[in-house]
Amino acid sequence: MATFAVQYTYGANTDAARDRFRPEHKDFLAGLYESGRLRVSGPVDGGALLIFEGASADEVAALLDGDPFRREGLIAERTVREWTIFFGGLK
Template sequence: MATFAVHYTYGDDTETARDTVRPEHKDFLAGLHESGRLRVSGPVDGGALLILEGSSADEVAALLDGDPFRREGLIAERTVREWTVVFGGLK
């Protein structure tokens, strides 16, 4: 499996909606973490950074399509990039 860095940029004026959906979003992410797919995640610069394991960028994107934040249209932009870890590790 490869490592992927995913950046979410939240849509304008979505803070209230994100607060409402956040418990379901966190449960979704907790499930990915428990399965070993999501290594770490957290808020950054008006969005979030998620580090996941997957076989391809398309596979990771498809996995994240189930995120309630995406379902509710709260993510304005999502980028998925393969990330080669050179020093340190998440394992």
């Protein structure tokens, strides 16, 4: 399995909708975390950073297609990039 960094950029004027769908979004991510696929995640200015384990960028993107924030059109941009960790690690 490789490590992937996923960057979400939220759409403009989506604060209220994100608040409404946040519980479902958090439950979705909790399931990915419990399965061992999502390693860490959290908000960054204007979006979120999520670190995943997966076989490919396409596989990780497909997992995230089920995110309620995506379903509701709250994510303006999503990037999935393989990340090679040289120092440290995620255990």
